[in-house]
Amino acid sequence: MSIMPQVIGVWCRQQGHEVHYVLYGGRSNIVKQIPDNLDLVFISSFTFTAQLAYSISNMLRSKGVVSVLGGPHARCYPEDSCKYFDYVVGLLNKELLLEIISDGIHHHSPGIYLSGKKQPHSIPSVEERWEFIEKGYGYSAVIKLIPMISSFGCPYKCDFCIDSSIPYQQLDIDALKSDFHFILSKVKRPRIGWYDPNFGVRFNTIMNAIEESIPPGRADFIAECNLSTLTESNVRRMRKNGFSCVIPGIESWYNYGKKAGMNGLEGFEKVRQVSAQLNMIQKNIPYVNVNFIMGLDNEQGQEPFELTKRFIDMTPGVYPSFLLFGAFGRASHANLKYQEENRIIPIPFHSHRSTHFTNIKPGNYTWFQFYECVIDLLNYSFSNRALYKRFRMIESGILKWFILSQSVSTGGYGKISFHASILNRLRTDKQFRSFFEQETTEIPVFFRERVKNDLGPQLWSWLPEGALEHDPNIYLKSLSL
Numbered sequence: 001m002s003i004m005p006q007v008i009g010v011w012c013r014q015q016g017h018e019v020h021y022v023l024y025g026g027r028s029n030i031v032k033q034i035p036d037n038l039d040l041v042f043i044s045s046f047t048f049t050a051q052l053a054y055s056i057s058n059m060l061r062s063k064g065v066v067s068v069l070g071g072p073h074a075r076c077y078p079e080d081s082c083k084y085f086d087y088v089v090g091l092l093n094k095e096l097l098l099e100i101i102s103d104g105i106h107h108h109s110p111g112i113y114l115s116g117k118k119q120p121h122s123i124p125s126v127e128e129r130w131e132f133i134e135k136g137y138g139y140s141a142v143i144k145l146i147p148m149i150s151s152f153g154c155p156y157k158c159d160f161c162i163d164s165s166i167p168y169q170q171l172d173i174d175a176l177k178s179d180f181h182f183i184l185s186k187v188k189r190p191r192i193g194w195y196d197p198n199f200g201v202r203f204n205t206i207m208n209a210i211e212e213s214i215p216p217g218r219a220d221f222i223a224e225c226n227l228s229t230l231t232e233s234n235v236r237r238m239r240k241n242g243f244s245c246v247i248p249g250i251e252s253w254y255n256y257g258k259k260a261g262m263n264g265l266e267g268f269e270k271v272r273q274v275s276a277q278l279n280m281i282q283k284n285i286p287y288v289n290v291n292f293i294m295g296l297d298n299e300q301g302q303e304p305f306e307l308t309k310r311f312i313d314m315t316p317g318v319y320p321s322f323l324l325f326g327a328f329g330r331a332s333h334a335n336l337k338y339q340e341e342n343r344i345i346p347i348p349f350h351s352h353r354s355t356h357f358t359n360i361k362p363g364n365y366t367w368f369q370f371y372e373c374v375i376d377l378l379n380y381s382f383s384n385r386a387l388y389k390r391f392r393m394i395e396s397g398i399l400k401w402f403i404l405s406q407s408v409s410t411g412g413y414g415k416i417s418f419h420a421s422i423l424n425r426l427r428t429d430k431q432f433r434s435f436f437e438q439e440t441t442e443i444p445v446f447f448r449e450r451v452k453n454d455l456g457p458q459l460w461s462w463l464p465e466g467a468l469e470h471d472p473n474i475y476l477k478s479l480s481l
């Protein structure tokens with residue numbers, strides 16, 4: 001559940017428009033949820049839902065509805081998105097929204113790409129967004145989160161990250177305090193999910209606001225934070241104030257040390273220091289989930305994978321999430337390097353998801369070597385021995401079962417069997433292998449069928465001609481025009 005669609009909903013209502021807010025998590029029939037008689041539709045989409053967004057846009061445009069795309073896919077792939085939408089929006093603020101609406105709401109083909117210089121200075125309050133938040137709150141069956149954000153952008157410059165190019169901006173603290181009071185008046189013990197890309201950059205400011213507004217024990221929080229924020233005194237303060245889950249990114253043993261406060265440290269020394277810090281964090285905060293990125297160019301051989309195994313041994317209570325490194329269009333300037341080296345594989349957007357695939361031909365591994373290392377590490381990290389140790393380290397009964405269910409489903413066993421099936425396909429499916437070796441750009445049947453199955457017959461029929469393909473080097477080409 002993103003926050004910006006709620007913000008757009010409030011801003012449109014303030015202009016006197018009737019607003020329908022539809023959430024789609026893949027389980028229901030999205031077409032049935034879309035009301036008739038729309039003038040304009042805003043769709044927020046990740047890249048892996050781009051084909052779904054393209055189909056819906058095509059279907060609605062055929063009925064005269066003007067379509068606008070926002071969200072990460074719009075920022076990463078504006079050229080491709082403009083083929084299927086009337087407007088494609090990068091950073092949206094209220095002025096830009098009013099400009100789009102006052103444009104007279106008519107079609108543009110190809111669509112127009114618009115972007116504000118920065119994120120909005122302020123967003124509507126939780127009270128103003130509450131109707132939309134409640135809809136999302138009821139939508140989630142397992143973890144019910146109230147989404148809040150205290151800052152946009154990030155002061156760090158991790159070269160893979162879409163937020164690294166957005167200037168850091170703290171949102172108004174008094175407005176946040178009012179939001180807290182409103183939430184407490186509505187929910188007995190809310191679980192608040194911070195949508196800041198990097199929560200706690202101004203740690204004391206935000207923690208003071210929480211302490212002044214929320215009595216201990218009245219709310220739980222989940223946040224993505226850097227290790228440099230998670231010092232022992234900060235972690236204790238977070239525990240006291242109800243932080244039950246933190247998600248720091250380690251990413252690599254050879255890079256991204258600055259955001260961990262460990263600049264210059266790499267290899268086993270970094271493993272040792274990160275592990276010690278995370279063990280301290282895990283003693284205070286029940287659920288600690290760390291992210292690793294596999295397939296970075298500065299890694300080679302077995303060593304990076306073996307170092308992560310040592311980390312798993314030394315940090316048994318921490319849940320590891322493994323992502324494959326991917327280049328998402330214009331998300332980062334660093335992606336130009338892979339386009340210059342002609343290493344980007346045009347995997348259809350629907351499968352362009354770091355949990356499932358990398359679209360960059362590995363720099364220092366063959367595909368077989370890479371997948372063998374990935375599968376070996378995953379097997380190690382979700383072995384019976386590792387699971388048993390993890391299970392023992394977690395105190396909360398509910399959390400034990402949550403982690404176990406994560407491990408035996410999509411996060412662990414599911415991921416192992418998925419990557420194993422891809423390795424097998426690379427070995428046995430000539431067309432698939434040729435695509436990954438860049439001998440052909442023809443989309444393999446495997447990917448086509450995945451999109452077809454997930455869209456279902458109705459939306460598959462609305463997928464525009466050519467929408468499975470994209471130019472993987474369009475960012476680079478646009479700079480030479």
Ligand code: SF4
Binds near residue numbers: 155157158162226
């Ligand atoms: S610290 Fe996190 S949010 Fe900031 S640039 Fe790095 S990955 Fe992105």
